Amino acid sequence: GQQLNQSPQSMFIQEGEDVSMNCTSSSIFNTWLWYKQEPGEGPVLLIALYKAGELTSNGRLTAQFGITRKDSFLNISASIPSDVGIYFCAAPLGGGSEKLVFGKGTKLTVNP
Amino acid sequence: DVKVTQSSRYLVKRTGEKVFLECVQDMDHENMFWYRQDPGLGLRLIYFSYDVKMKEKGDIPEGYSVSREKKERFSLILESASTNQTSMYLCASTWRYNQPQHFGDGTRLSIL
Numbered sequence: 001g002q003q004l005n006q007s008p009q010s011m012f013i014q015e016g017e018d019v020s021m022n023c024t025s026s027s028i029f030n031t032w033l034w035y036k037q038e039p040g041e042g043p044v045l046l047i048a049l050y051k052a053g054e055l056t057s058n059g060r061l062t063a064q065f066g067i068t069r070k071d072s073f074l075n076i077s078a079s080i081p082s083d084v085g086i087y088f089c090a091a092p093l094g095g096g097s098e099k100l101v102f103g104k105g106t107k108l109t110v111n112p
Numbered sequence: 113d114v115k116v117t118q119s120s121r122y123l124v125k126r127t128g129e130k131v132f133l134e135c136v137q138d139m140d141h142e143n144m145f146w147y148r149q150d151p152g153l154g155l156r157l158i159y160f161s162y163d164v165k166m167k168e169k170g171d172i173p174e175g176y177s178v179s180r181e182k183k184e185r186f187s188l189i190l191e192s193a194s195t196n197q198t199s200m201y202l203c204a205s206t207w208r209y210n211q212p213q214h215f216g217d218g219t220r221l222s223i224l
Contacts, residue, residue, distance in 0.1 A: 035215075042116075043202070094209075
């Protein structure tokens with residue numbers, strides 16, 4: 001079935017560093033979503049991308065919808081301790097389906 | 113802002129009990145979803161509903177049922193709880209397919 005391959009699985013960085021993570025698939029998607037989940041909480045939508053090549057920012061977060069429609073990238077600039085959490089990519093299966101397919105997540109740890 | 117509310121953050125039940133998890137959304141969304149989240153397995157779809165009284169099985173429906181009597185409320189039922197149903201349960205809703213899903217804060221369920 002359709003899968004999203006998210007990397008890296010985990011990152012340990014120092015406060016102030018920039019972070020990059022990505023999601024790839026062998027399938028084409030028309031929408032890419034990025035969520036953040038903090039410990040003990042539900043995922044929160046960070047950025048939604050609807051067009052190939054689209055670059056969208058939300059504060060220090062920037063996400064891009066790959067030109068091939070098979071990948072997406074999330075960057076966090078100047079990380080701070082409250083950036084810790086698990087970041088998920090997701091994409092609607094399309095074709096009228098209500099389902100999302102999810103990446104396994106990138107666990108981010110920021111050392112002060 | 114979309115608000116998805118799950119009735120309990122933490123719940124402890126015994127093996128064999130019938131367990132109800134409740135979810136309410138305030139945005140008149142058509143679609144509602146129940147997931148479970150386990151370490152290393154990511155988010156897995158249990159059931160979803162695209163309208164009142166309508167439901168479809170997700171990827172792991174065994175041992176669960178659902179009820180949607182009103183548009184804003186979607187209930188997950190564990191017919192006879194077992195220890196392998198100990199997990200984090202997440203409810204989500206969306207207006208229509210291809211739109212981002214919005215999640216509740218989750219219910220951490222322990223079956224003893």
